[in-house]
């Protein structure tokens with residue numbers, strides 16, 4: 001029997017859409033009815049990932065990729081269907097995610113590591129984060145709001161890698177790194193794959209998906225329109241445009 | 242530590258104002274300073290922890306979107322840090338009172354359950370406010386405008402006996418009144434509060450906690466859609 005690390009079965013996710021601009025009690029008092037409407041974001045999604053496999057997720061902007069990643073990571077509870085995961089997650093790597101901009105680099109490292117229960121007494125962890133991110137001591141003492149987007153991506157990526165978790169989730173974050181860092185990240189991703197870890201990878205570059213992932217799915221308006229091996233799905237993705 | 246410092250300055254300013262304004266008005270009161278200070282400490286604990294917590298869920302969008310952490314965690318961490326500040330403030334307060342010649346007995350230990358009940362009440366309210374604030378971002382502003390009214394509706398600077406009979410009901414419908422009174426019975430009168438005072442506080446604290454939990458649970462799955 002296959003060793004499935006992630007099983008997503010018939011998942012539906014609804015959001016309360018508020019498209020009438022009622023974002024305050026003040027507005028609510030004048031509007032006088034519920035500003036929320038149920039909107040289907042994911043419609044009947046099923047997907048299975050085996051341990052050590054890498055899954056690519058492709059689709060247009062707004063097709064539901066980030067929402068699916070969050071549902072798999074347990075951040076969003078599905079309204080219908082089930083998500084079963086037999087492994088641990090690192091924080092989702094997405095632009096600006098997980099990192100608190102008011103805190104310094106070091107404070108972010110400490111916070112995320114403690115939230116993840118990574119043993120800090122192992123000072124190696126912090127050293128590894130520093131050396132992988134190539135951020136200097138001086139930079140790590142600055143609040144992250146003063147970082148460039150590439151610098152915060154470096155920090156986020158390095159912290160995520162420091163957590164020795166079974167599943168790594170990458171939501172189109174690598175594009176902001178410079179060439180050197182991107183190359184390093186890809187190298188690291190391949191290394192992680194070799195260690196038998198599972199990767200969920202969202203990218204708008206089908207070439208990267210084909211390189212990194214074994215299989216892929218294509219989302220369109222919250223529905224899974226096809227799944228199969230990565231190259232095949234990348235070709236289908238290209239046909240969308 | 243910075244939070245503790247500012248937390249200390251605020252009640253101190255109020256204390257000075259009330260001493261100048263009122264200490265002549267209530268000469269018959271035992272230890273007016275002690276009376277006001279004990280009330281102020283409790284009030285500012287409540288006021289600080291609620292003000293800090295209202296925006297705590299909405300303000301943690303980055304974390305909530307990338308980590309599977311229960312959202313309860315954010316108001317809870319505010320609560321823990323305010324409880325810590327409260328503890329430090331109380332220690333300073335006791336040292337000061339000792340210096341004024343006030344001797345406390347073992348009865349002071351009853352302050353622990355009294356403060357915990359107040360904290361449970363505040364946490365319930367924080368769950369309610371912080372979850373609604375995710376969807377309607379002016380809850381914090383609204384709460385900020387209600388607070389001064391609530392402050393003056395609670396007998397903190399003035400003794401309860403001063404309130405005319407016909408307005409007693411207004412005071413008694415204010416839940417905070419019961420917690421301040423409970424704490425003050427211990428700190429100011431140095432008496433163990435009677436059973437019915439405990440019962441009222443237990444009832445209010447857990448009712449508020451349940452309301453907060455129910456609302457928070459109902460809304461928490463949709464936090465992501467609004468942050």
Ligand SMILES: Nc1ncnc2c1ncn2[C@@H]1O[C@H](COP(=O)(O)OP(=O)(O)OP(=O)(O)O)[C@@H](O)[C@H]1O
Nearest residue numbers: 015016017041060061062063064065066067466467
């Ligand atoms: N609060 C909300 N109310 C209503 N709809 C929302 C809300 N938040 C997100 N959506 C919708 O959810 C859908 C899926 O969003 P999601 O972020 O998962 O897309 P995505 O595939 O990751 O897109 P991108 O490629 O741009 O990152 C979008 O159509 C978006 O409009």
Ligand SMILES: [Mg+2]
Nearest residue numbers: 065066067171
């Ligand atoms: Mg996305």
